[in-house]
Every structure is written in structure tokens, then in C-alpha cells.
């Protein structure tokens with residue numbers, strides 16, 4: 001039976017990232033188990049690939065702030081082009097429920113970091 005020092009269940013972005021960072025930290029015996037025929041058939045493969053720093057929880061914001069320069073230097077880190085292009089991000093949200101669902105400066109402040117620049121734009125017409 002195969003064994004490994006670290007076994008990661010799921011080869012989506014989270015499992016793959018953990019595996020990558022463990023090996024970068026010196027762990028040489030990492031096994032990623034994926035139930036599908038190949039990686040990325042879960043949420044990761046369906047993602048539109050947007051990268052942003054405004055999230056509702058500090059831990060998500062910190063992960064994003066780590067990942068943005070990582071994606072920018074992805075080819076340098078891995079030898080593969082990630083296709084990342086820093087072109088800005090414009091979330092458009094419904095205000096029908098009485099409040100916009102977007103994350104913004106308030107969430108950014110919760111992170112205790114500077115985050116990225118963001119500003120709100122009021123809709124001209126409410127539904």
C-alpha cells in the first residue's frame with residue numbers, strides 16, 4: 001500500500017496550493033489524491049479566474065494579498081504562465097435586498113491591512 005508523509009485529498013486550487021507550498025517548505029513526500037480523472041474538475045475549473053483583495057473576512061483578504069504578487073510572478077515560481085493580467089476588478093451587485101452585497105472599504109479595514117484601492121459607485125437606477 002502506498003504511503004506518504006502528507007496526504008491531501010482534493011486537487012483543486014486549495015489542495016494544489018498546499019502541496020506546492022509544502023514542497024517549497026522542504027516537505028518532499030506529499031501525495032495529492034483526486035477522485036476525478038484530472039485536476040480542476042471541481043470549483044477551480046469553473047472559476048472565472050478573478051483575483052481581488054476585498055473579501056468579508058480577514059483571512060480571505062490576507063490570502064488574496066499573498067496570492068496577487070504570487071500570480072504576478074507565477075511563471076518565475078513555476079515555469080508556467082498563469083495567464084494572470086492585472087486589469088482591475090469591477091463588481092456589480094444588486095441593491096434590491098436593501099444593501100449591496102459587495103465587499104468594499106469596510107471589509108478592507110477589517111483585514112488590518114491596506115488592501116487594494118477601492119471605491120463605491122452608486123447605481124443610477126434602483127430596481
Ligand SMILES: Cc1cc2nc3c(=O)[nH]c(=O)nc-3n(C[C@H](O)[C@H](O)[C@H](O)COP(=O)(O)OP(=O)(O)OC[C@H]3O[C@@H](n4cnc5c(N)ncnc54)[C@H](O)[C@@H]3O)c2cc1C
Nearest residue numbers: 010011012013014015034035042043044046047048049050
Ligand atoms: C462559477 C464559479 C466562478 C468562480 N469565480 C471565482 C473567481 O473569479 N475568483 C475566485 O477567487 N474564486 C472564484 N470561484 C470560487 C473558487 O473557484 C473556489 O473557491 C475554489 O476553486 C475552491 O477551491 P477548492 O480547491 O477548495 O475546491 P475544488 O476546486 O472544488 O477542489 C476540490 C477537489 O477535491 C476533489 N475531491 C472532493 N472530495 C474528494 C474525495 N473524497 N476524494 C478525492 N478527491 C475529492 C474534487 O474532485 C475537487 O477536484 C468561483 C466558483 C465558481 C463555481
